Amino acid sequence: MQCNVCEFGCEINEYSKGRCGTYICTGDTIVQDPDIGYLGAYPVSIETIPLLHYYPSGKFLQVFGTGCNFQCSGCVARLLASGKSFNLSYLTPAQVIVKALQQECLGIVSTLNEPAANYYLFRDLAVQAKEKGLLIGCSTNCYFTDEILTNFGQLVDFVNVGIKGYSDKSYKTFGALSSAPVFRNISRLFEMGVHVETSVVYSRGNEDDIIKVAKAVSNISPAIPVQVMRFIPFGEAPIELEPSIGEAENLCTVLREHVNYVYLFNSPGTELLNTSCPECGSLLAEREFYGPMGSRLVKPWISYTCNCGNSVQVKGTTATKSFNEEGFMGGYxxxxxxxxxxxxxxxxxxxxxxxxxxxxxxxxxxxxxxxxxxxxxxxxxxxxxxxxxxxxxxxxxxxxxxxxxxxxxxxxxxxxxAENNNHKVYYCMGSPLFALNAGRMENNLVTFSGGMSINKQLQKEGKPGVNVSPSFINEHNPDTIFISGFLSRPLDEFYGLCQQYGIHTDAVKQQRVYAVPPSWDFGSPRWILGLMYIADKMHSGNSGIDLKKEADKLYLQFYGMPFEEATPNRSFHRPSSGIWPRYVMRCTHA
Structure with missing residues (x-):
């Protein structure tokens, strides 16, 4: 039988569960694989999904399952998207509803994997959510058929549509045939009264295509927010595809000529997470980076209407108290x-x-x-x-x-x-004004090396850090500045921002600002190389550490390849993009 959930129209039979790997055929009916359910349910702030114009700071229950109809390079949830059947415990829609009510959430949002892969499961969840007065929405690539979209639009209150690009070519990269169904569906959902926000991934070289996306969204409504996700190369994606934060900010400036609200993610310290009035430019809502693809309101909305009289299209009231997730919880x-x-x-x-x-x-x-x-x-x-x-x-x-x-x-x-006990260090991520939290591994590596981390003076915490003022950095006058290896910024941009912000510390004057190699200071056992890198820089290269030799030992012993052959990206588990590992064991008991 042919599946009618999305535009691929897969044949579902005894040999195939479709591209998603989550559907089966029983008699003359296609149903959800009964072994599929929700893998996790965690309370989050809506801005971490991210949605920025919907019940600001509202507490929602984030759920995710397995399966996807797209095949995206650098996917942050590759195994979840694979649709494989794993021996894990799953939650039923009824159990998810109980958790949402127990946690006093406003609603439920499906993320990480594509809801088209779990359409019948999601439909059951949405029906039960509405019966209990809960809001329901999802992040989706929105490649639904016209037939299913009519039902889908009646189920959901809000969506964040991940647009892959404007051209058909951009969709063929992910295994789809055309972008037309996506823009058709965005228009339909908007007309049906569903709250719609959009996101688009910006990788170096696809600037023109993203501008066309903004124009297409504007033709539906210039009030629909466009979230630009700066591409972070995980998986096999080469690091050359990652645009700098400065390049992404420049592109966003162009996009604002076409749509009213453009936001930039994966870019710590950027001011393009804020909401400004499209008429007069006044600052209306201030946000800061809050983990992968997330943000947090620094100050709550006072009014959705600017002093100039222009109204910002925000749906729902702002929560009086912001919900802050602990540990790894929240968003991505x-x-x-x-x-x-x-x-x-x-x-x-x-x-x-x-x-x-x-x-x-x-x-x-x-x-x-x-x-x-x-x-x-x-x-x-x-x-x-x-x-x-x-x-x-x-x-x-x-x-x-x-x-x-x-x-x-x-x-x-x-x-x-013991030789570094007076050496002051500042550790930032992406921007000189985004300081990593005092208790994070990166700052503890500095302390372990004998340095004095000025970040330890910070009282406020965020995920993974907080915005600081230039005066904070200047007053503490670090001898060395390190830029995180997770979300970095080219040194020429960094020094340019220091000049712009008036940061004139000894580290800047003496050009002792260092970008730590990707995944060498957090997320991977390769942090031991980052520790030696930090210690060596604090000793001005006179530590006695042969970093190249140490990297070779680690890469050969634990990755089976010499360091010099590695072409790193931002992945925690992969030492190199491209062909590594040479022999990958696939699932043996699916």
């Missing part, structure tokens, strides 16, 4: 936790997807994830994280091999630390 941070587990397993030689998901199932409860969140923030406690994952994977010997490798180098750096 759960995918980062997954990536960290994946990173350790890769070093332990476990490349089987099903084994990965099996171990994830053992540690993905809220209590264990909170425990993991604390473990990964300190060098020695990270060793316990390795032991935990190795134990769950039944490879304790391999775990001890990795622990021993890291411990030996910790002792070496510890012996150097």
């Amino acid at each position: 941070r759960i995918s980062r936790a997954f990536g960290m587990v994946h990173a350790v397993l890769t070093c332990l030689g476990i490349l089987d997807d099903c084994k990965l998901m099996d171990i994830w199932g053992k540690i993905s409860d809220t209590e264990t994830l909170m425990q993991v969140h604390h473990m990964i923030q300190q060098p020695y406690s990270y060793l316990e994280f390795i032991r935990l994952i190795a134990e769950k994977a039944n490879v304790p010997e391999k775990g001890e091999e990795l622990v021993s490798f890291i411990h030996k180098r910790l002792e070496f750096v510890h012996n150097l630390a």
Whole structure:
């Protein structure tokens, strides 16, 4: 039988569950695979989804399942999108509803995987949610058929539509045939009264296509927000596709000529998360970076109407109290936790997807994830994280091999630390004005190396950090500045911003600003290389550490390849984009 959920129209039979891998045929009816359910349900602030013009700061229950009809390079949830059947515990729609009510959420939002892959499951969830007075929505690529969209539009209150591009060529890259159904469906949903926001990924080279996206959205309504997601290369995607934050900000300026509200994500410190009046330019809502693809209101909305009389299209009242997620909870941070587990397993030689998901199932409860969140923030406690994952994977010997490798180098750096006790360091992410939280691993690496992290003076916390003023940096006058290896910025842009903001510390004057290599300071066991990198820079290259030699040892021992052959991207688990690993074990018990 032919599936009518999305435009692919897959044939579902005894041999095929479709592109999504989640549908089966029973008699003359296509139904959801009964083994499929929701893998997680966590309370979040709506801005972390992200939706910025819908019940600001509202508390929603985020859910996700498995399966997707698209095949996107650099997907942040590759295994969830794969549609494979894993031996995990699933939540039913009824159980999700109970959790939403217990957590006093305004509604439920489906993210991470595509709801078209779980359409009948999502339909049941939406019906039950509405019966209980809960709002319901999702993030979606919106490739539904016209027939299904009519029903879908009656189910949902809000959507964030991920647009892959304007041209048909951009959709063929992801396995689809045309962009037309997406823009047709956005228009239909908007006409049906569904609250619509859009997001589009900006990778270097697709600027013209994104401008055409903005024009197409504007033709539907210039009031529909356009969220620009600066491409962060995970998976096999090369790092050359990642535009700088400055390049992304320049593109957003162009897009604002066509739509009223343009926002920039994956770019710590940018001012383009704020809402300004499209008529007079007055600042109406101020936000800051709050984890992968998320934001947080710094100050609550006072009014949706500007002093000039122009009204901003925001639906729903602003929550009087902002909900702040703990640990890995909220938005796409759960995918980062997954990536960290994946990173350790890769070093332990476990490349089987099903084994990965099996171990994830053992540690993905809220209590264990909170425990993991604390473990990964300190060098020695990270060793316990390795032991935990190795134990769950039944490879304790391999775990001890990795622990021993890291411990030996910790002792070496510890012996150097006494020489750096007056060296002041500032650690930022992306922008000189976005400071990493005092308790994060990166700042603890500085302290472990004997440095004085000025970030430790910060009282306020966010995820993964907070905006600071130029005066904070100047007053503490760091000797060295490090830029995070997770979300970075080219040094020429960084120095340019320092000049623009009036940051004139010794680190800037003496050009002692360093961009840590990708995934060398957080998320992966490669942080041990980051620690040695930090210690060496604080010693002005006279630490006695041969970083190239140390990198070769780690890469050869735990990745089976020399460091010089690696072409790194932002992935936690992959040491190199492209062909690594040479021999990948696929799921053996799906």
